Amino acid sequence: MSEIMFWEAVRRAHDEEMSRDPMVICMGEDIGVAGGTYKATNGLYDKYGPERVIDTPISENGYTGLGIGASYLGVRPIIEIMSVNFAWLAMDQIFNTAAKVHYMSGGQLKAPVVVRSPGGTAHQLGAQHSARMEKVFMGIAGLRVVTPSNPRQAYGLLKSAIRCDDPVFINEHELMYNMKGEVADEEFFMPLVGSEVARSGKDITLFGYNISVHWCLQAADILAKQHGIDAEVVDLYALSPLDREGIKASVSKNHRALIAEEAEPAVGVGAEVMAIINEECFFELDAPPARVSAAHVPIPYNHTLEKAAIPTAQDIVKAALKMFGK
Amino acid sequence: MDSEVKKRLLHEMLFARRFEERCYEAYVERKIGGFLHLYSGEEACAHGVLEAARVNHDYVMTSYRDHIHAIKCGVDPKVVMAELFAKVTGCCKGLGGSMHIFGVDHRFMGGYALVGGPFPLAAGIAKAIKMKGGDEISICFLGDAANNQGTFHESLNMAKVWELPVLYVCENNLYGIGTRIDRSTAVVDQYKRVSGYNIPSTQVDGQDIEVVYEAAQKAIEHVRSGKGPYFLELMTYRYRGHSMSDSNAYRPKEEERMWSKRDPIIILRDRLIEAGEMTLDDYKEMDTEILEQIEDEIIKFAEESPEPPLEMLEKYTLVENDPWVNGGSK
Numbered sequence: 178m179s180e181i182m183f184w185e186a187v188r189r190a191h192d193e194e195m196s197r198d199p200m201v202i203c204m205g206e207d208i209g210v211a212g213g214t215y216k217a218t219n220g221l222y223d224k225y226g227p228e229r230v231i232d233t234p235i236s237e238n239g240y241t242g243l244g245i246g247a248s249y250l251g252v253r254p255i256i257e258i259m260s261v262n263f264a265w266l267a268m269d270q271i272f273n274t275a276a277k278v279h280y281m282s283g284g285q286l287k288a289p290v291v292v293r294s295p296g297g298t299a300h301q302l303g304a305q306h307s308a309r310m311e312k313v314f315m316g317i318a319g320l321r322v323v324t325p326s327n328p329r330q331a332y333g334l335l336k337s338a339i340r341c342d343d344p345v346f347i348n349e350h351e352l353m354y355n356m357k358g359e360v361a362d363e364e365f366f367m368p369l370v371g372s373e374v375a376r377s378g379k380d381i382t383l384f385g386y387n388i389s390v391h392w393c394l395q396a397a398d399i400l401a402k403q404h405g406i407d408a409e410v411v412d413l414y415a416l417s418p419l420d421r422e423g424i425k426a427s428v429s430k431n432h433r434a435l436i437a438e439e440a441e442p443a444v445g446v447g448a449e450v451m452a453i454i455n456e457e458c459f460f461e462l463d464a465p466p467a468r469v470s471a472a473h474v475p476i477p478y479n480h481t482l483e484k485a486a487i488p489t490a491q492d493i494v495k496a497a498l499k500m501f502g503k
Numbered sequence: 504m505d506s507e508v509k510k511r512l513l514h515e516m517l518f519a520r521r522f523e524e525r526c527y528e529a530y531v532e533r534k535i536g537g538f539l540h541l542y543s544g545e546e547a548c549a550h551g552v553l554e555a556a557r558v559n560h561d562y563v564m565t566s567y568r569d570h571i572h573a574i575k576c577g578v579d580p581k582v583v584m585a586e587l588f589a590k591v592t593g594c595c596k597g598l599g600g601s602m603h604i605f606g607v608d609h610r611f612m613g614g615y616a617l618v619g620g621p622f623p624l625a626a627g628i629a630k631a632i633k634m635k636g637g638d639e640i641s642i643c644f645l646g647d648a649a650n651n652q653g654t655f656h657e658s659l660n661m662a663k664v665w666e667l668p669v670l671y672v673c674e675n676n677l678y679g680i681g682t683r684i685d686r687s688t689a690v691v692d693q694y695k696r697v698s699g700y701n702i703p704s705t706q707v708d709g710q711d712i713e714v715v716y717e718a719a720q721k722a723i724e725h726v727r728s729g730k731g732p733y734f735l736e737l738m739t740y741r742y743r744g745h746s747m748s749d750s751n752a753y754r755p756k757e758e759e760r761m762w763s764k765r766d767p768i769i770i771l772r773d774r775l776i777e778a779g780e781m782t783l784d785d786y787k788e789m790d791t792e793i794l795e796q797i798e799d800e801i802i803k804f805a806e807e808s809p810e811p812p813l814e815m816l817e818k819y820t821l822v823e824n825d826p827w828v829n830g831g832s833k
């Protein structure tokens with residue numbers, strides 16, 4: 178077991194898979210010579226050369242499509258899109274080709290690409306650099322979507338995603354690359370489906386994913402220490418497909434559910450989890466499920482306003498207490 | 504080109520024309536649904552280029568106007584027609600349709616409905632070829648109007664920077680649906696637009712298959728020998744509307760008349776007749792045989808095939824039983 182940073186975990190997964198399989202390549206803007214905006218491919222250029230660690234032009238739809246085309250013939254591209262805000266430009270190829278080609282070819286072709294990209298609000302990056310796009314990706318059939326909340330998941334999910342024959346979108350977070358966490362020294366793989374109980378509890382389930390798992394954990398601490406409420410935190414690291422069984426099991430046990438998401442509420446993870454709760458275990462509920470989401474606004478530049486737009490652990494605590502009539 | 508080859512090509516192009524025209528009827532009879540884009544008038548483009556290529560070896564992709572490219576690559580016309588009829592015996596089991604013909608066994612890598620979508624995909628295939636060290640090339644057919652997509656420029660640039668073995672074939676039929684090229688495109692000669700990427704290019708008559716063949720040979724030789732991408736522009740014309748829902752009203756009658764005199768099938772036929780290689784009766788006989796084959800084998804097969812079962816609805820959404828979904832354990 179070693180304590181490493183998130184970016185190191187991502188880098189390690191790249192490195193191991195690239196040394197194992199010469200068909201694994203990575204591509205993206207500034208990932209080669211420069212080592213990657215968040216260092217996730219640091220040193221790989223020197224080790225594997227420009228044919229496999231490809232510095233691309235600023236042509237998101239172009240290089241994503243190129244990676245998809247190469248994947249038809251057995252190349253396994255890991256495509257880094259510098260920021261999810263730029264992934265909008267690659268939506269055509271991700272949705273219209275990668276997500277659909279296996280289906281519309283009647284199973285003849287597969288597009289085993291991994292697209293990794295950081296989203297989220299960082300520090301005053303403004304509206305065009307603060308997108309949270311997981312909700313967009315998870316709504317599209319034919320695509321797997323995962324989102325790691327710690328270095329262990331970042332490593333294990335990327336390892337499986339590279340080997341999986343489906344296209345996988347990995348939603349990372351700009352603020353999390355320097356987060357530290359324990360990662361086993363031996364090679365391991367994480368399932369691309371399911372969820373993890375990040376903290377067990379018996380009074381309420383707080384669902385989070387990616388950065389909001391950490392808000393939920395903080396909120397659970399406050400709830401326990403100050404209010405005597407024992408909250409469970411479930412980490413939805415797989416967003417598509419969502420872990421129906423895991424959601425049902427936890428809600429059926431705790432009878433209260435709250436979803437924390439960094440994105441706007443509309444058509445989001447919270448909405449989807451609520452729908453699953455309705456479908457799977459409505460009569461287990463002691464209170465209507467709640468969600469804690471961002472404000473429905475483009476993210477403002479102003480620091481105070483930006484903070485106001487994004488939920489905090491305190492917001493989660495408040496919403497949870499309300500579900501207990503407090 | 505020797506006369507046996509010419510006769511075979513005449514047969515193939517006439518077959519293509521009759522196939523497409525039969526699709527037209529089947530569409531009117533509502534046997535074929537969705538969007539249907541026919542290739543009538545443009546036959547010499549796909550046939551000339553792919554005759555110069557190594558089909559079943561080189562990788563080919565195109566737009567939604569894709570039936571004939573697939574067939575020339577070796578996909579059985581029966582399974583193409585069955586796909587158009589949305590039958591389970593179709594090349595994509597009825598899941599693809601007219602705009603999404605795939606024949607991966609023949610390295611026909613698909614028809615795509617988003618204008619400009621295949622540009623980077625074909626470059627990606629070329630990247631994979633280069634990594635694997637094979638002598639295949641990637642060939643991408645697209646229309647003239649597709650060149651106004653960003654992917655055109657992004658892909659040409661990447662293909663040249665990385666010297667990828669890809670041949671872009673522009674089937675310039677002068678229109679993107681109802682918009683004439685000079686109303687949408689600042690530089691009408693498409694081969695000129697490529698010079699900005701330092702990629703060699705030519706423009707030739709797309710109605711004369713021998714001219715297309717010769718130009719394609721040079722282009723393919725360039726790409727296969729490792730000199731990087733090439734852009735070939737073929738001047739052509741479609742005889743039908745853009746798709747079945749298009750009446751063609753926007754095209755001047757005089758222009759249509761002019762191009763109808765440049766029918767690629769008639770050009771080759773008359774050349775063979777003039778050279779004494781065949782007679783008009785031979786041609787008529789060929790035509791009758793083709794019409795019979797289409798009716799008795801192809802349409803019959805498509806008609807009699809079953810529809811896909813309802814259980815297929817979700818089947819190819821994701822890859823089945825991939826162990827890595829569970830982190831490597833079944």
Ligand SMILES: Cc1ncc(C[n+]2csc(CCOP(=O)(O)OP(=O)(O)O)c2C)c(N)n1
Nearest residue numbers: 568616617618646647648649676678679680
């Ligand atoms: C991204 C996208 N935008 C618009 C369309 C609608 N559309 C379909 S075909 C077409 C014209 C394309 O013309 P061209 O590339 O010249 O090919 P042609 O049909 O003439 O063979 C348009 C605008 C589309 N399918 N995809």
Ligand SMILES: [Mg+2]
Nearest residue numbers: 646647678679
């Ligand atoms: Mg056109």
